[in-house]
Amino acid sequence: MEDEIRITSTKDQITDFKESLLWADMQRELNMWKVGFEGEYSSVVDDAANSNPSTASVLLHMGDINGRSKAVDYMLSIPDIFLQILEDHKDDSKRE
Secondary structure, three states: OOOOOOOOOOHHHHHHHHOOHHHHHHHHHHHHHHHHHHHHHHOHHHHHHHHOOOHHHHHHHHHHHHHHHHHHHHHHHHHHHHHHHHHHHHHHHHHO
């Protein structure tokens, strides 16, 4: 098992993907997820007032929403992360 991410795409392929309609559609969908998470987050207090859950339950729910939002942020940044990895590998190759 490899400990390192292996990128088989080229820089140009990733750049083309970032400029594609497919990526724009994916970004729009993922951003809609985040809007849904924000709505869910803002309703936590009202829901808690009505259903009287434990503090731990409320905190777990808030943490779950936060984790999902961070996962979406990571997914949205994957093309840039891949480009950075390719750049880092290029710099490593020059040093060797």
